Amino acid sequence: MSKVFIMAAALSSLVSMNSNAFELTSQDIQEGKKIPQAFEFNGFGCSGSNKSPQLQWTDVPKGTKSFAITAYDPDAPSGSGWWHWSAFNIPASVTSLAQGADLTKLGATELKSDYGSVGFGGVCPPRGDNMHRYQFTVWALPVEKLDLSADVSAALAGFTVRSMAIGKAMLVAPYNR
Template sequence: MNKVIFMTAALSGLVSMSSNAFELTSQDIQEGKKIPQVFEFDGFGCSGENKSPQLQWADAPKGTKSFALTAYDPDAPSGSGWWHWSAFNIPASVSSLAQGADLTKLGATELKSDYGSVGFGGVCPPKGDNMHRYQFTVWALPVEKLDLNADVSSALAGFTVRSMAIGKAVLVAPYHR
């Protein structure tokens, strides 16, 4: 398992470091190592199994009442990146997700990915494109429930989550075809 980048942000938006690192790890993907093909999307010219990777996190900041999760490709040639997964209202008691997890079974809200389907949408950069960086982020939130519904865009949910997060843990893994 790999250590990941972490930040603990105070509600005022100032960054502080805590003695316990809020960290995100995975048994399926590793920081800086190519994502296995099983996590590739099945469609758009890709032929993976479209499974979400196993994820686990530890040492969430004090005051965490729920989590949000995003998977984002800033290198997608769309002009605005590509949202592969957006979910919020994950209970604070949850600290891991199994491979292929259905977050709605935990009471969380999953949004449509940029593929147009709800839940995880696997990696699928254009064939022959440069390496893409996939940013899996768990956000610690100071509220039990976000006042958003399942019809909002991932960008709006991302804006809301970033504006209130008290911490985040990030795992970045590359992929290309």
């Protein structure tokens, strides 16, 4: 038996013993299932409650000192997708958010969504458009505070978060009108 095969087998069993994966779930939205209309934006021709969904995450990566959350629609007909939510500096002690949570009460920074308002902006694809995929992501970060101001773009915050994340947990749910 080759040494490479033995090492690969040993690594495989080590990975299977530690199979806990950083995971994002929600009581309000489910992976692959259409988002309820209540989480639709209120404006731009949409008439939802514009509340963020309840979220919870488990099996946080070791070394996490804070979290960032993003909600992004890569299918928006803008040429660059659509940022529905971008928040960072969420304390590492927080592993769930209630529906409609005010992240500023946690000391977090919420940025403007692509609607132009601070905080969560609900789903609202153009009427008759194909199904859009909404990517809710929690990012585990190795720093307590990102050195970003509250007026940076969601794209710049996303770049910064991705460049340093030690883990991410994503939930993707579709929506169309």
